[in-house]
Amino acid sequence: MDLNAGGSTSAPAPPSESLGASAETKEEERRGKEVMVVLVGPPGSGKSTFAEAVADGSTAGRHWVRVCQDTIGNGKAGTKIQCLKAASDALKEGNSVFIDRCNLEREQRADFVKLGATLHVDVHAVTLDLPAKICISRAVSRKGHEGNLQGGKAALVVNRMLQKKDAPLLTEGFSRIMSCNDDGDIKKAVDLYSTLGPSDSLPSGVFGQKSKGPVQVGIMKFLKKADSTGVEESSGPKLTLGETKPGQQNPLPKQENVEAMFSRAMEVEKGLNDKKKNEGHAKESDCYDDGSCTLAFPSISTADFQFDLDRASDIIVDTVANFLQKYDSIRLVLVDLSKKSRILSLVEEKAAKKSIDSRRFFTFVGDITQLHTKGGLQCSVIANAANWRLKPGGGGVNAAVYNAAGESLQHATKKCADALRPGTSVAVPLPSISPLHQREGVTHVIHVLGPNMNPMRPDYLNNDYTRGSKLLHEAYSSLFENFASIVRSHMGKVNSESGTEKSASGGTSPKDTKVKREDNHVSERMKKYKLPCTKANAPNGLDNAMTSSAVPNQTKQGNNKKSGVVTSKTWGSWAQALYELAMNPEKYKNSDSILETSDEFVVLKDLYPKAKRHVLVISRMDGLDSLADVKKEHLPLLRRMHSAGVKWAQKFLEEDADLVFRLGYHSVPSMRQLHLHIISQDFNSASLKNKKHWNSFTTSFFRDSVDVIEEIEQHGSATTSSDEKVLAMELRCHRCRSAHPNIPKLKSHIANCKSSFPSHLLQKNSLLSSSTMHMDGT
């Protein structure tokens, strides 16, 4: 690492003012050569040693003053204000200063930077960026430390401090930032400052920072991740900013200078990236040429669904930026028919503002079904603004895509999904017989359903833009992830010959990790539920995204007929496990978790039991998702589910007579498919972890089975008055009602609380214990 690169320039005096060479102007002249060096580093990083070494070893006639907060109060630790005063005085007297305090947080440094600006002196940051271990061991072992920070206390403090560390940035107002990563760097920095003559100045910019440094990261974020472009460590003055001509003083960067620096820095980085790309990523341009990595998509929801264009354009730019950051070698094109399209111009404007790489995301005016033949743009994947039935017709993009693709798209779509929920998408491989495939080279169509703000269309959101924006965000994310999944499998095929893991994954290693994690997550869940992996639910790294969107809410037809298939409540993919089990219990008959199966219900041990005994009686009726769906006609079912629950409680009581059981439903369940909880009231379980868990079983959120049945008998439906607010309530013991500050404390309380249960539970037949069982004979 060449800390000296850029040269410490031996500078002749700047041209002085020609008029009135008074003492004052001489003072002015002299100013600008003083420098304030803000040392940044935790205790033990060697700040004092650094400052002393320069002050003592200065060979060029510059006078250095060390301002040390640990000694500033008559040899004892003082305040920041004292330091500021001392620094100010020293600078005014023509000295240069070292600010010898930790200065790890931006806020801590800000006042010094400000002081420098006021006095028109350069402010440098020198970061002593040694491994935490070293700092701790030095801080721990030192004796007689000025600030009395040594021993075990020091380790604690160093660790705490490092957690809050903000690396210095040019934008804070530093004209020069220098990082020392080891003792060698420190020595070079000490030499550099020691040999700095009274009228010398050092070049501005960032020096000696590893690639993780803040400036680089910021730029990389715009242009590409450091790891993927392989830009080497920025040793030396990559950013030769504010070139200091001999003799020219080096003023603090003003805001516009800083901006100029950044844009230049970005150019430097960009050049490097381009170079790298040309050298090592020739595939990328191939990939764009054959269109295999390009997705063309229309603006979702902004036409017939009347979504606000301004909001939509924000969401597009936002999701695109996120997506491009996550993946390399992928290109996105927003397409609209009209040249005057407002959404295109809004998106263009906002994308430019966000500095999104225009080679990887741009807008295109044309027909999305004729991009190749009419527009000369090759895109292997196009998105369709679909309707929820995934049917052809309607108008706009949907009609155009189905028309252009022919019947084979309908068949192919049907194989993948029956319907879509707003905010989701489904990728459909386009058969090669499709004219769209043959003529335009489109291999996949991804159907997307966005939120609807048009009262004449289904799932009207009534101007609820909170929900609408969320859904639109989800829609684009889902679309892009589906696209990434296609590209991955394409790349896998293309590169399968080379056989290396990296090439097979399309080089998107961060995402690979993520996919693997998801797989683990899914298989873990499968394992826990002991659901054998079938083709339908098998976790598959490449197709995961597609599978999960292709199997949305309704996996079976005729579901929930009463409301026309799509219910108001949407269920995430994770919420489908009970439904899947209820519909196909035979698939899981070998599972230990299933205690009983009948035509009407399945009894399952809860896989994350919240008490010693916790089982679910799951209705098998398709379309009965939760208590809200229950009507009088379901009463016989509810009674039989209740009886089954009582039977199992009885069985458990035979094994442990101390248990007490409660049977009931969650007002708003997290898992789809009506299920009755049978849970022992000890709540002694490691799976009971949070407030929501506790309150869902001990507040009005838990609806006793007996009450539910009675209510439906009387009113025809169960009240849903108790909403999810009660889940956030304070933690109270379910027996004595005492309040507890957190879950661990609550749990230790309930382990010992012997109070009787609240009378309202005792009076009803809500609780089942060995004594009540005997009395009731049930």
Add this chain to the structure above:
DNA sequence: GTTCTAGAAC
């Protein structure tokens, strides 16, 4: 529903 994690509280 769980897991993960940032950050608040201690």
Add this chain to the structure above:
DNA sequence: GTTCTAGAAC
């Protein structure tokens, strides 16, 4: 430093 929670992601 640890413990705990709340929110996001899945």
